[in-house]
Amino acid sequence: MKYVLFFAGIFAGLLAAGASPAADGTKDDDAYAPHTPMLIFHLTALTDPKDADAINAAVTRLPGVRKVSVDPAQGYALVRFDSHVVSYHQVAQAIADAGAASGKQFDPRLKIQVPDYAKGENAGKVDAIFAGKRLNQRVHVEPLDKAKGEFLVHFLPLKIDSAARGPQGFNGGHLHHPINDPPPRGLGLEMSYETPKSGAATSEKQH
Numbered sequence: 001m002k003y004v005l006f007f008a009g010i011f012a013g014l015l016a017a018g019a020s021p022a023a024d025g026t027k028d029d030d031a032y033a034p035h036t037p038m039l040i041f042h043l044t045a046l047t048d049p050k051d052a053d054a055i056n057a058a059v060t061r062l063p064g065v066r067k068v069s070v071d072p073a074q075g076y077a078l079v080r081f082d083s084h085v086v087s088y089h090q091v092a093q094a095i096a097d098a099g100a101a102s103g104k105q106f107d108p109r110l111k112i113q114v115p116d117y118a119k120g121e122n123a124g125k126v127d128a129i130f131a132g133k134r135l136n137q138r139v140h141v142e143p144l145d146k147a148k149g150e151f152l153v154h155f156l157p158l159k160i161d162s163a164a165r166g167p168q169g170f171n172g173g174h175l176h177h178p179i180n181d182p183p184p185r186g187l188g189l190e191m192s193y194e195t196p197k198s199g200a201a202t203s204e205k206q207h
Contacts, residue, residue, distance in 0.1 A: 036066060037172065038080040039088070040194050041095060041108040042152070046072045051104065058098040062086045077108070078196060089138060089169030092155040110153040111194040112141075114179060117149030125187055129178050138170040 046052070052070035055077055059068045064085025069078040079091050092108040099106035116122055123146070130141040130151075137156070144150040158169040172193060179191040 035084045036080055036082050037193065038067070038078055038195050038197070039110060040196060041077045041079060041092065041110060043075050043077060043095065043106040043108055045099065045104045045106060046075050048072065051099070051102065054098040054102065055095050058094040059091060062090060062094055083167065083172055085167070087167035087169050087171040089155055089158050089171065090160065090167065093158040093160065096155070108155060111144065112151050112153060112175065112191065114149040114189055114191045116189050118147055122189060126179060126189070129175070135174060
């Protein structure tokens with residue numbers, strides 16, 4: 001009986017391996033990698049192809065960055081990265097530093113959406129989170145369209161500690177958790193960062 005179980009276990013293991021995305025060579029790393037959002041960083045003063053090259057070079061040097069695509073015509077940079085390795089703030093700072101090197105202020109910004117912001121008492125509760133002292137030492141949230149619950153996140157300068165490991169400064173969860181998490185930890189409201197998947201904000205988990 002023990003031999004039957006032994007070979008049955010081997011057979012089950014082979015079936016599992018054969019069914020896995022890696023076994024058939026069709027695995028999409030982007031689809032299976034956790035905590036790797038593709039974010040849209042809106043930029044100003046992005047007019048020259050050399051600016052795109054500078055941003056690409058600066059951002060790809062960061063650990064955990066998987067993809068970078070800069071579009072000067074549209075004025076944005078698309079960046080996919082592991083937010084458990086490098087923070088939203090570190091990516092934004094790398095973009096800002098690339099601009100500073102050529103005397104430009106790219107002012108990287110992220111668009112966020114809280115669809116139910118204008119309903120009931122939600123606006124006051126969300127505004128209280130936006131006004132948080134610690135948050136405002138890292139970012140500034142600017143209303144874009146309160147009726148639709150759309151806002152821009154501006155990043156304040158971040159001094160990188162080269163000796164520190166892991167994400168530094170503002171990260172996605174600093175807004176996502178207090179707004180999205182169920183009470184009493186959060187407000188229980190849908191909140192998302194803009195990504196190219198939908199052309200607008202998505203509810204992809206942020207950290």
